[in-house]
Amino acid sequence: MKQGNVRESALEVLLKIEKNQAYSHLLLNETIKKAKLNPKDVPLLTEVVYGTIQFQKTIDYYLTPFSKRPLHKLEKWVLILLRLTLYQMVYLDRIPDHAAINEAVQIAKKRGHQGIAGMVNGILRSIQRGELPNPEAIEDPMEQLAVKTSHPVWLISRWSNQYGTEKTAKMAEANLLHPIHTVRLNTLKASKAEVIQSLQNDGIEAKESKNIPESLVILKGSVIPTKAYKKGWITIQDEGSMLVAYALDPKENERVLDACAAPGGKSTHIAERMGNRGEVVSLDIHKHKVGLIEQQAQRLQLTNIHVQTMDARGAEEHFERESFDRILVDAPCSGLGVIQRKPDLKWTKSIEDIHHLSTVQRDILDSVWPLLKAGGRLVYSTCTIDKEENNKVITSFVEERQDAYFDETLMDRLPESFRDCSGTELGMLQLFPGEKGTDGFFISSIMKK
Numbered sequence: 001m002k003q004g005n006v007r008e009s010a011l012e013v014l015l016k017i018e019k020n021q022a023y024s025h026l027l028l029n030e031t032i033k034k035a036k037l038n039p040k041d042v043p044l045l046t047e048v049v050y051g052t053i054q055f056q057k058t059i060d061y062y063l064t065p066f067s068k069r070p071l072h073k074l075e076k077w078v079l080i081l082l083r084l085t086l087y088q089m090v091y092l093d094r095i096p097d098h099a100a101i102n103e104a105v106q107i108a109k110k111r112g113h114q115g116i117a118g119m120v121n122g123i124l125r126s127i128q129r130g131e132l133p134n135p136e137a138i139e140d141p142m143e144q145l146a147v148k149t150s151h152p153v154w155l156i157s158r159w160s161n162q163y164g165t166e167k168t169a170k171m172a173e174a175n176l177l178h179p180i181h182t183v184r185l186n187t188l189k190a191s192k193a194e195v196i197q198s199l200q201n202d203g204i205e206a207k208e209s210k211n212i213p214e215s216l217v218i219l220k221g222s223v224i225p226t227k228a229y230k231k232g233w234i235t236i237q238d239e240g241s242m243l244v245a246y247a248l249d250p251k252e253n254e255r256v257l258d259a260c261a262a263p264g265g266k267s268t269h270i271a272e273r274m275g276n277r278g279e280v281v282s283l284d285i286h287k288h289k290v291g292l293i294e295q296q297a298q299r300l301q302l303t304n305i306h307v308q309t310m311d312a313r314g315a316e317e318h319f320e321r322e323s324f325d326r327i328l329v330d331a332p333c334s335g336l337g338v339i340q341r342k343p344d345l346k347w348t349k350s351i352e353d354i355h356h357l358s359t360v361q362r363d364i365l366d367s368v369w370p371l372l373k374a375g376g377r378l379v380y381s382t383c384t385i386d387k388e389e390n391n392k393v394i395t396s397f398v399e400e401r402q403d404a405y406f407d408e409t410l411m412d413r414l415p416e417s418f419r420d421c422s423g424t425e426l427g428m429l430q431l432f433p434g435e436k437g438t439d440g441f442f443i444s445s446i447m448k449k
């Protein structure tokens with residue numbers, strides 16, 4: 001199989017992503033199947049697609065002085081072809097520049113015409129011969145940091161206002177790193193040693209995590225085809241998400257509500273920690289997603305999870321008041337803590353999304369609160385680092401309720417390695433990208449009087 005197909009496929013996927021406004025593994029897998037790519041080429045395709053999205057702003061900054069036409073006036077496919085080629089030239093050492101350029105010119109000829117191929121060739125050859133512009137020359141400090149770390153300026157300014165420029169720079173740099181892959185051991189079904197051995201038999205290298213007792217770090221490979229996964233011994237989950245079940249700390253035979261539960265990562269963890277006893281009621285607004293929770297519960301052989309398709313904003317009308325011992329609201333959010341895994345989020349999310357989501361988050365909290373027993377605990381979590389969706393939502397909620405207060409024992413329940421995190425306030429923990437190797441993640445715990 002010619003390598004050229006990898007770049008052509010990358011161009012196809014990136015164009016589709018641009019159209020759908022979302023980076024998706026499904027889209028990538030579909031293209032891999034359709035293009036009948038050699039399995040050996042799949043990692044390069046993934047790397048080029050992911051990297052081109054991740055480094056888009058920096059790449060555009062590099063391209064700008066070499067293109068006679070402003071970049072936004074180029075045909076979309078030409079711009080994307082230039083971006084993905086520059087990504088290989090700048091960020092991938094193992095690909096010689098001339099190989100990447102030749103491939104780009106061939107694709108331009110095939111897709112466009114001689115004129116476009118000439119222009120692509122001209123731009124890329126002059127970049128090869130010349131020098132890339134240095135972002136240090138950018139005067140505005142927000143713009144400079146945005147270009148260096150390939151983030152939109154509004155996001156860099158917003159984080160700087162919320163956390164200061166130094167912390168913002170660290171987070172933004174961390175967002176460019178490859179994420180750490182972890183799986184959660186199903187302690188009801190297997191031991192750590194058994195799982196590590198079984199994964200090894202299937203060619204997957206895994207090691208114990210130092211952060212969380214039931215977490216394993218996957219060093220290489222996909223666990224989905226393995227025996228350990230199929231048998232329900234493990235679940236793919238980031239360590240930030242694993243902390244939620246610690247924060248909630250459900251007991252056997254309790255009744256727990258997981259208000260925004262799909263695809264079921266946290267519901268299944270909670271159910272496991274309850275020893276497959278008691279009841280976890282798992283809601284999600286999307287019917288097809290509720291099916292995913294059921295699939296996961298089945299795979300993990302958990303029988304204490306009961307799913308319902310429901311808008312949690314209306315939950316109050318469907319359940320008896322004060323009928324749950326614990327409630328989890330793992331709310332829909334902007335996802336700006338998981339840019340390492342989903343780089344498109346930084347280009348597609350907006351301030352309006354954040355404003356809108358914070359209202360939905362508050363509405364969900366208002367609706368489920370009456371369902372919590374007196375003395376019960378509610379955990380509110382998101383995978384974002386934006387204060388408007390995190391601290392603000394939960395603080396205003398608590399301040400407006402006579403019967404709610406922040407849980408001062410939250411940090412005591414978390415594994416020790418998280419107790420020195422920088423982002424802690426009473427009853428709240430903000431994990432930042434790059435700090436503990438987790439996603440950017442927010443957890444808060446409140447109690448009912």
Ligand SMILES: C[S@@+](CC[C@H](N)C(=O)[O-])C[C@H]1O[C@@H](n2cnc3c(N)ncnc32)[C@H](O)[C@@H]1O
Nearest residue numbers: 260261262263264265266284285311312330332
């Ligand atoms: C952050 S995800 C939940 C992840 C899940 N807790 C896990 O660990 O696998 C948020 C979920 O909320 C669902 N959702 C969005 N709005 C909702 C609403 N109004 N009521 C219930 N679920 C909602 C989304 O479909 C999405 O699956």
